[in-house]
Amino acid sequence: MDVYSKIYGLLTFILQSILLSSTTLEPFDLLYDNGMEAFHKGDYDNVVRYMEGALESFSEVRQTRIRCRLKCGDQHRFDGFLTDKIYEVILYRAHCINQCTEGEIGAQSMHKVSEDVIQDFNRRIPYNYLQLAYRKLGQLDKAVSAAHTYFQANPEHVEMGEHLEQYKAQKGVKEEHFIDRESRPHQKAFFAGVKLYNKGNYKESVTFFEDALTEYYRADVECRALCEGPQHFEEQNHVLYKYNLYELISDHYTQVLHCQHECIRDLATRPGRLSPMENYLPLHYDYLQFAYFQAGRNEKALECALTYLLFHEGEKFMSENVEYYREVLGHDGQPRKEAEQYLKRHKQELDLLLIGSSNLGVPYTEANYWSSSGGREDTNRIPSGTNGWMDYVPISKRNITVSVFHELREGGPLVYENVRLVQNSVTLNGSQRVLFDDVISEDECSELNHLAHSVTAAGDGYKGKMSPHTPNEKFEGATVLKTLKYGYEGRVPLKSARLFYDVSEKARRIIESYFMLNSTLHFSYTHLVCRTAISGQQDHRNDLSHPIHADNCLLDPEANECWKEPPAYTYRDYSALLYLNGNFDGGEFIFTEIDAKTVTASVKPRCGRMVGFSSGGENPHGVRAVTRGQRCAVALWFTLDPLYRELERLQADEVIQGLDNQHMRDQGLHINPKDEL
Structure with missing residues (x-):
């Protein structure tokens, strides 16, 4: 009997393993890495296989989490206020979500992916690899649809836009090949409705606007x-800080609530944009x-019209429309229930957010989610359409784009005798x-180039990514501290x-002096970096080596803004690039207007040439593709705020001080060794 029991147990285990393996979804970050590796090997069939698999896996993980959380929320509701019952529901719901999720995609630990990879998928980077592979x-x-999908989230990518124009010819x-594979249903329906509306096809547009609302509330x-899901606690370290049960629940729920509150902004923001569409839902x-x-x-x-006034109570032009409709109909009406419930929940959540934020010790100010520019006034009281819907106006103007200086100056002394001023701001x-x-x-x-070949490592300074900005080049870098460490070790x-x-x-001294700064310029980051054109991947290149960006703010070309907010390095004030060579093709440094398209200046790198500039939205810049050879430079970012000094630089200063002291001691021993006895 024991033997049969063991056999039965073994068969059960094997069956469970088979069932589990059949439902295990391959992690999208692993597929993504495999796809990039295949790309660098020129194995384009596998690029397609892995990248398409990664996109499918990414989507399935997302949809599974949504399905399981909604299903388990319905199965285990908070119907009462008894403390024990609440915790019971929490435990059962957690168990339900875990079982549901792992039953569909396998162990959740397999799908814990770094924020960098998630950001790549949100930015649609896999589609850039796909369009290149499909073209090859x-x-x-398929190349066209991948390129079009990528461009929708990266409209500042000038070369991709030009390449799409070439595809058309x-x-x-065909026109139907230009599809956005990641289009958001609520926005797609809305834009289709607007297109018909602008053509005067009002009756047909109604269907799309109603569909857009249905999809919006579903989204x-x-x-x-x-x-x-998991939240990032920025204000406290919840591992080290001794919280009680209720504080932990309060803080985590506040973070979740804040995320949910921001869904308004997320749903109104087009892919790749930083600012939402103005007044989107109303x-x-x-x-x-x-x-x-x-x-x-x-x-x-x-x-x-009454529903619109729920969002903008008392707004003149819509109130006049309401009066007109009432007069024509001879009776009043009611706003839509879904909007009433939506706003009621929104206001309730705001009250909770204020309490929760107070518990966290973090002030909370609600953004203006539904800013409105109003509509046209009509002397005949006939309702008017809305003007300016395509204006992408940011929710808040609190973040300015350009670093504010009391006085912008330049033309100070060059400090060093041999340095030549070639061009100024004019x-x-x-x-x-x-x-x-x-x-x-x-x-x-020559010496620094030789050093770069010995000390730089692929992905150093780019969070381990060998090709952080383009799949067609390899990036290698090293910091000052790492280089000194290698020198100390004799490597x-x-x-x-x-x-x-x-x-x-x-x-640093040249930049500080030339721009006539009144306070010390500190290092924020120092990087010896080389970018190398990857052989076999330079035909018909349509990308930049480094896309147009600003160094201390998030560039938003469509809104003509640069948002000085994380994840931008908002504390950076000045930047400089010191070039070490010019024996390569391409790689020109370019300045543009804030539209990220209009090139205002171009700099061809060469040995000893240095470009310097303030780091804000006044100086969008990028690097043209390096199509042959290797381009090396010392990249430097500076800050006027000593709180943001580069830690590795401070450590490097200590190493240098130690070496100088050692040198002085050695000199002392050489001059008079008896003094040391």
Whole structure:
């Protein structure tokens, strides 16, 4: 009997293993890494296989989490206020979610992915690899859809836009190939409705606007469900800080609530944009009220007008429309229930957020989620459509784009005798820009280039990513401290490591003096970096080596803004690039207007040339593709705030001080060794 029991147990275990393996979803970060590796090997069939698999896995993980959280929320509801019952529901719901999720995609631990990878998927980076791979494989229809999908979230990618224009002229490419594979249903329906509305097809537009509202409220439910995952506690370390049970629950729930509150912003923001569409949700009801009016359905028009006023109580132009509809119909109407419930929940959550934020010790100020520019006034009291819906106005103007200086100056002394001023802000067509030559000599360039080949590592300074900005180039880097460490260990000449340190200090002094700064300029980050064109991947390149960006704010070309908020390095004030060579093709440094398209100045790198500029939205910049050879430079970012000094630089200062002290002691021993006895 024992033998049969053991056999039965073994068979049960095997069966469970088979069932589990059949439902295990391969992690999308692993597939993504495999796809990038295949790309660098030129194995385009596997690029397609792995990248498409990664996108499918990413989507399935997201949808599974939504399904399981909503299903388990329905199965285990908070129907009472008894403490024991609440905890019982929490435990059962957690168990339900865990079983449901692991039953569909396997162990959740397999799908814990770094924020960097998630950001790559949110930015649609896999589609860039896919469009290149499909093009290599001659599958133009799929290449076009991948390129179009990527461009929707990366509109500042000038070369991709140009490449899409070239696709249009190619034989076999059709309009239906230009599809956005990641389009959001609520926005897709809304834009389709607006398109018909602007053509005067009001009756047809109604269907799309109603669909857009249905999809919006569905997307809101999904967004809120996704917020129930892990949260980042920025204000306290919850491992070290001794919280009691209720404080922990309060703080975590406050974070979840804040995430859910921000779904309004998320659903109103187009892919790749930083600012949401102005007045997005109320605008649906405004379009509908006028479209229904044009279609002769005044009761529906009144309903939508009253709903709009829930968001903007007492707004003049819509209040006049309501009076008109009431007069025509001879009776009043009611706003839509879904909007009433939506706003009621929103206000209740705001009250809870204020309490929870107070518990966290973090002040909370609600953003203006539904800013409105109003509508046209009509002397005949006939309802008007809404103007300016395509204006992407940010929710809040609290973050300015340009670093504020009491006085912007330039033209100070160059400090070093051989340094030559080549161009200033005027000739570089901008503000706070400068170009120098002969900052270092040919011999120093050669020595630093040799050092770079010995000490730089792929992905160093780019969170381990070998190709952080483009799949067509390899990026390698090293910090000052790492280089000095290698020098101390004898792995590179200590003299060369010291040169890197000294050259970066020389650059800092030049920038500080030229821009006539009234306070000390501190290092924020120092990086010896080389980017190398990957052989076999340079034909028909359509990307930049480094996309257009600003160094201390998030560039938003469509809104003509640069948002000085995380994850941007908001504390950076000045930047500089000291070039070590020019024997490569491409790689020009470019300044643009804030639209990220209009090039205002171009700089061709060469040994000893240095470009310096203020780090804000006044100086968007990027790097053209390196199509042959290797481009090396010392990249430097500076801050006027000593609180944000580069930690590794401070440690490097200590190493240098120690070496100098050792040198002085050695000299002392050489001059008079008896003094040491």
